[in-house]
Amino acid sequence: MQKIVEVQNVEKIYGKAGEKQFKALSDVNFEVKPGEFVGIMGASGSGKTTLLNILSTLDTPTSGQVEIAGQDITKLNNNQMADFRANKIGFIFQDFNLLENLTAYENIALPLALQNKATKAIKPAVMSIAEKLGLTDILNHYPTELSGGQKQRVAAARALVHEPSIVFGDEPTGALDSKSARALLDTLTKINREDDVSILLVTHDPFSASFCDRILFIKDGEIGQELKKDDSSRSEYYQEILDSLGTFAE
Amino acid sequence: MLNKLALSGIKHRIRDYSVLFSGLMIASAIFYMFMSLATNKSFLNSNSPAAATSFIFGFGIVLLAIITIVYVNYANTFLLSMRQKEYGMFMMLGAKSSKISRMIFVETFAIGAISTVIGAFIGVVATSFVSRWIINALDMQVKHFNSFYLPALLWTLVFFVIIFMFSAIRNSISLRRSKVLTLLNRDSQPVKIKRNGVLKSIQAFLGLILLAIGYFSMYYVGANPVFIYLGVPLALVTIVAGTYLTINSFVTAVILMLKRNTKYSQRGLNNFTLSQLSFRINDYTKILSMVSIMFALALGAITVGLGFNNQIDNVINGQNYYDVQVTNPDAAQQKRLKSLNSEKKDTYNYKTLGKKVYYRASEFKNQPLGYSSMNTQTMASKTQTTTEPAKNEGARYELMGTRLPDQRTMEAEFLSDSAYQALNAKETTTVLVKTNSFKNNLATIKSISKAEAKRYPALKTQASDKYEAYTLINGLFSGLEFMGFFLGIAFLAMLASCLMFKILSGANGDVKRYNMLYKIGTRQKVLRQTINKEIAVLFAVPAVLGVVHVLIGLQMFSKILYRPYANIEIPFIIFIVLYLGYYFLTRYLYKKIVLK
Numbered sequence: 149m150q151k152i153v154e155v156q157n158v159e160k161i162y163g164k165a166g167e168k169q170f171k172a173l174s175d176v177n178f179e180v181k182p183g184e185f186v187g188i189m190g191a192s193g194s195g196k197t198t199l200l201n202i203l204s205t206l207d208t209p210t211s212g213q214v215e216i217a218g219q220d221i222t223k224l225n226n227n228q229m230a231d232f233r234a235n236k237i238g239f240i241f242q243d244f245n246l247l248e249n250l251t252a253y254e255n256i257a258l259p260l261a262l263q264n265k266a267t268k269a270i271k272p273a274v275m276s277i278a279e280k281l282g283l284t285d286i287l288n289h290y291p292t293e294l295s296g297g298q299k300q301r302v303a304a305a306r307a308l309v310h311e312p313s314i315v316f317g318d319e320p321t322g323a324l325d326s327k328s329a330r331a332l333l334d335t336l337t338k339i340n341r342e343d344d345v346s347i348l349l350v351t352h353d354p355f356s357a358s359f360c361d362r363i364l365f366i367k368d369g370e371i372g373q374e375l376k377k378d379d380s381s382r383s384e385y386y387q388e389i390l391d392s393l394g395t396f397a398e
Numbered sequence: 399m400l401n402k403l404a405l406s407g408i409k410h411r412i413r414d415y416s417v418l419f420s421g422l423m424i425a426s427a428i429f430y431m432f433m434s435l436a437t438n439k440s441f442l443n444s445n446s447p448a449a450a451t452s453f454i455f456g457f458g459i460v461l462l463a464i465i466t467i468v469y470v471n472y473a474n475t476f477l478l479s480m481r482q483k484e485y486g487m488f489m490m491l492g493a494k495s496s497k498i499s500r501m502i503f504v505e506t507f508a509i510g511a512i513s514t515v516i517g518a519f520i521g522v523v524a525t526s527f528v529s530r531w532i533i534n535a536l537d538m539q540v541k542h543f544n545s546f547y548l549p550a551l552l553w554t555l556v557f558f559v560i561i562f563m564f565s566a567i568r569n570s571i572s573l574r575r576s577k578v579l580t581l582l583n584r585d586s587q588p589v590k591i592k593r594n595g596v597l598k599s600i601q602a603f604l605g606l607i608l609l610a611i612g613y614f615s616m617y618y619v620g621a622n623p624v625f626i627y628l629g630v631p632l633a634l635v636t637i638v639a640g641t642y643l644t645i646n647s648f649v650t651a652v653i654l655m656l657k658r659n660t661k662y663s664q665r666g667l668n669n670f671t672l673s674q675l676s677f678r679i680n681d682y683t684k685i686l687s688m689v690s691i692m693f694a695l696a697l698g699a700i701t702v703g704l705g706f707n708n709q710i711d712n713v714i715n716g717q718n719y720y721d722v723q724v725t726n727p728d729a730a731q732q733k734r735l736k737s738l739n740s741e742k743k744d745t746y747n748y749k750t751l752g753k754k755v756y757y758r759a760s761e762f763k764n765q766p767l768g769y770s771s772m773n774t775q776t777m778a779s780k781t782q783t784t785t786e787p788a789k790n791e792g793a794r795y796e797l798m799g800t801r802l803p804d805q806r807t808m809e810a811e812f813l814s815d816s817a818y819q820a821l822n823a824k825e826t827t828t829v830l831v832k833t834n835s836f837k838n839n840l841a842t843i844k845s846i847s848k849a850e851a852k853r854y855p856a857l858k859t860q861a862s863d864k865y866e867a868y869t870l871i872n873g874l875f876s877g878l879e880f881m882g883f884f885l886g887i888a889f890l891a892m893l894a895s896c897l898m899f900k901i902l903s904g905a906n907g908d909v910k911r912y913n914m915l916y917k918i919g920t921r922q923k924v925l926r927q928t929i930n931k932e933i934a935v936l937f938a939v940p941a942v943l944g945v946v947h948v949l950i951g952l953q954m955f956s957k958i959l960y961r962p963y964a965n966i967e968i969p970f971i972i973f974i975v976l977y978l979g980y981y982f983l984t985r986y987l988y989k990k991i992v993l994k
Contacts, residue, residue, distance in 0.1 A: 227921050234919025245914040249673040261664045270664050
């Protein structure tokens with residue numbers, strides 16, 4: 149079976165040779181299969197963000213290989229990287245990152261407009277994802293007129309509208325209240341199940357992580373442990389995560 | 399400790415600060431340049447006979463002062479937008495707000511003082527450079543002009559110290575009043591959205607009507623100069639208000655229309671650019687209308703200044719038909735006359751007896767006398783010829799000027815050949831030449847005129863040839879032209895840097911937006927294109943309106959200038975090139991701030 153993400157021996161070192169160097173990632177290996185919902189957990193400074201930046205082509209590894217949807221992303225030039233992000237990746241950020249001078253509709257349509265999709269194709273695509281995420285009524289609102297939960301759902305719609313190979317979430321629930329966080333995670337789970345969208349979530353919140361199929365724990369730049377949900381219920385899985393965090397941190 | 403931190407904060411953002419510094423230096427340099435002209439009474443008096451000049455410059459000072467205040471205000475906002483987060487952080491860490499407000503006071507004032515002093519120095523250098531350039535380029539005679547003029551320097555320093563004092567006080571008060579949290583999160587404060595279609599369409603309609611009134615009154619002033627004291631203020635008020643309303647509503651409406659056209663808006667980043675613009679226009683209405691008015695004034699000043707230059711030919715052609723006149727030419731003068739490219743060369747003889755001069759009528763039959771006249775209604779000069787100067791007052795007047803000074807008041811009579819021969823009196827010969835071009839033969843014409851003055855010393859003070867008219871008028875118009883150019887360039891530099899600052903002061907807030915677009919996969923090239931487009935529109939809107947203002951405003955000069963629209967492309971090209979320079983600079987600096 150083809151893999152969506154394949155990371156091999158990735159290493160990231162900050163600082164030039166001869167100066168004081170800092171190893172943010174060392175020998176990271178993992179993979180994500182199509183339709184998987186994977187979480188990466190770790191404390192602050194563990195290398196989560198560095199890893200996410202590398203996966204999303206915003207940063208390049210010092211050594212190692214990263215393949216996404218069969219393409220080695222470490223060998224792309226700047227334009228190819230931009231096109232790759234535009235076509236293959238969806239982003240959900242902690243602070244939403246919506247453009248406040250565009251309406252919800254326009255924000256969601258942005259990735260399609262960037263790909264210069266035909267105008268006729270844009271509207272149905274936006275409407276269908278908006279319906280799925282329950283945004284139909286607020287499409288003409290500006291972000292400042294929306295609640296945090298609504299904003300994040302708009303951001304999710306924007307991440308999904310161009311049918312990317314994988315969606316990256318960077319602490320997507322970090323700025324949400326518990327109810328909105330729960331709703332967003334339910335939505336992501338639903339989309340993952342029904343539409344087979346692969347999702348990779350970076351978080352330090354065990355509750356968010358408990359929605360994943362599989363969790364990779366990262367500590368001091370290395371992937372230490374893996375925890376699979378398998379047949380356990382979400383609350384059992386949540387307990388397992390807490391337990392592993394307790395032992396992993398030591 | 400805090401001072402040290404604040405200083406290191408400045409070091410950290412040295413690039414942003416260099417933008418701020420250079421902007422303020424430009425402001426004080428321009429202010430000095432302008433003051434060096436405006437406060438120099440002996441220059442103004444010797445270069446312009448009109449009482450209007452000091453009025454124009456007084457008006458200019460007020461205008462420039464207002465713009466400078468607005469400009470410093472923008473620069474100040476830019477400074478505060480850079481610093482507030484840091485100062486907020488100091489306050490959060492427990493620094494007393496009185497201490498912080500003292501710090502911002504010192505910082506604002508120090509930045510102002512340093513940039514003013516350096517700027518004034520640049521002003522002195524730039525003044526000498528610009529004035530030399532203008533004088534050389536336009537072959538002018540400018541008297542009593544010095545690039546270093548102490549009163550102007552003092553005025554500049556005092557003026558800037560005062561406005562920086564005020565902005566320092568304002569900064570410290572506004573910082574003291576705002577809450578720590580607002581300071582820390584100022585970047586993420588929501589932008590209010592206004593949506594009111596009906597009001598906008600009323601505004602658009604009203605704006606166009608006001609512009610029409612203003613334009614009509616300028617046109618009316620041109621046709622009826624008496625109306626000037628009512629017409630000019632009326633035009634000023636209606637055009638300023640009309641420009642404001644038009645930009646606020648009309649431009650927004652156009653943007654909205656483009657947004658509705660999904661075929662256009664949903665391609666690439668078009669929609670983003672349009673939204674940026676419509677948000678900007680709301681925020682920029684005031685500065686854009688100010689810039690467009692300033693643009694019109696500056697371009698108008700240069701155009702009218704050059705108009706005076708074009709006038710020189712026309713006026714001197716209205717004074718004299720012949721380019722040179724030589725009385726009893728000697729060998730040296732003959733030689734010089736030969737080297738001219740003559741179009742018409744006439745030789746007349748006359749005899750003086752008692753209080754009269756006698757010409758031979760037949761000489762005029764064979765060589766018709768050329769004479770020129772000027773229509774004071776249209777300011778157009780006309781050249782004609784006649785074979786019977788006796789019956790033509792214009793021709794007699796022209797002929798009078800060709801005689802030596804002591805014979806000019808004598809009455810001329812035109813005799814038959816036999817009557818002329820019978821006269822027993824001394825005969826004088828006058829050679830008159832009209833060349834194919836006064837300007838191209840100027841050097842020879844000048845040497846002939848000088849030689850004549852040497853041969854007949856009375857001509858030194860009472861010359862009536864074309865060269866004399868030329869020096870007189872060139873001297874007069876050069877002064878006016880120089881002022882027009884100087885005024886125009888100073889205003890342009892000011893308005894363009896104002897616009898630049900306003901755009902750059904918003905750049906910090908845009909960093910996040912462009913970063914987000916980059917993350918979701920926009921190519922760098924596309925980002926740069928959208929920035930170029932956005933800034934181009936912000937520069938173009940006031941420019942287009944300004945050009946229209948000037949084109950119609952020139953109607954006001956239709957009675958003063960001969961063909962005010964002649965050669966209009968020259969000032970326009972000079973102006974547009976300078977303005978484009980500012981556009982490219984702004985765009986470059988903006989990208990430096992926004993794209994990492």
